[in-house]
Amino acid sequence: MKDTLGIEKLIAFSQAKETPLIVIDLAQIKDNYQELTTLFPQASIYYAVKANPAVEILSLLDSQKSNFDVASRYELDQLLALGVEGSRISFGNTIKKATDIAYFYEKGVRLFASDSEQDIRNLAEHAPNSKIYVRLLPEESSSADWPLSRKFGCSTEMAFDLIVLAQKLGLEPFGLSFHVGSQQRDIEQWGNAISRCAALAKELKETKQIEIRMLNMGGGFPATYKLPNAPLEEYASKINFYLEREFGDDHLQIIIEPGRSLAADSGTLVTQVILVSKKSTGGTPRWVYVDAGLFNGMIETLDESIKYRIVSEKTGPTDNVILAGPTCDSMDVMYEKEKVELPLDLKQGDRLYIRSAGAYTASYASVAFNGFPPIQTFFLQ
Known part of the structure; x- marks a missing residue:
């Protein structure tokens, strides 16, 4: 996959915007479409609209x-x-x-x-x-x-x-x-x-x-x-x-x-850390709660099926965390068995960048569950 939208450009574009949000790189979708037409010259392409x-x-x-x-x-x-x-x-x-x-x-x-x-x-x-x-x-x-x-x-x-x-x-x-x-x-x-x-x-x-x-x-x-x-x-x-x-x-x-192969790699879901906590004194692992979850953009983490790449701006030592969403629903846990390594110094307000999130995210998100609005999407040419 040729990444036409580098992480630095993505961070610069999204840093002043409220999270959660999705950034879609339309150039990536065009490249993906042209690749499919080249590799399957005998095929008619019918884009699966449900993907995005x-x-x-x-x-x-x-x-x-x-x-x-x-x-x-x-x-x-x-x-x-x-x-x-x-x-x-x-x-x-x-x-x-x-x-x-x-x-x-x-x-x-x-x-x-x-x-x-x-x-x-x-x-x-x-x-x-x-x-x-x-x-x-x-x-x-x-x-x-x-x-x-x-x-x-x-x-x-x-x-x-x-x-x-x-x-x-x-x-x-x-x-x-x-x-x-x-x-x-x-x-x-x-x-x-x-x-x-x-x-x-x-x-x-x-x-x-x-x-x-x-x-x-x-x-x-x-x-x-x-x-x-x-x-x-x-x-x-x-x-x-x-x-x-x-x-x-x-x-x-x-x-x-x-659907997925055309749209997914074009998108990044930007989410903010709400809270980092533990369930007992000195216990592990850490729970990281973010403002995107199972019901607002990350439904395909149900049963930990789709394993997204998650990027932090911070560098340095990491350890395994449980990643969960913001709603008052016990199902709203994205990754618990799957190892998600995040920086040890991750704190409230830090941002995470969930890559290849251009398909089955915004279109799958609930409308007003716990009052949360639909996730906002921005498009870059």
């Missing part, structure tokens, strides 16, 4: 001719207000109201994800002749820092039946999709999923004369957190090999839905 729906980010990606994956009519309305055409939007949420399907269809969206019979029937009724793609359950996603299992997708056998049903009801059975889990560090998971989709596509063609023309590989590409992962170039090289191995010259349209 800020107008500034959507406008930048619109200027780069990105497409968009949306999860609700509210995200759709944001894009329509920016002038993005429905033809560049996919309704990627498999859980949707019939009235929302009708709304998307009215606004020109013709590409829909599905994973259930009732949803296929709703699509046939409210979005006739639309292109649909069926999402498969992942076989294994525990190697992802933020697994995506059980709630979305269906078995291969059910996917076969749904594709056949979609054609019967007048929909266009356009493609298949999968998601190997967010911040997936095992590249082989793409190989397994692509193989399953290729086998299903072959069965549909041979037994039902239905040709699958699109494969949506979802997201899962990495951001730069504490745990190491392979560079994006290695992901792309192996995934492109898997595609060539399984689909060859089938002229398949490929879609990817980056």
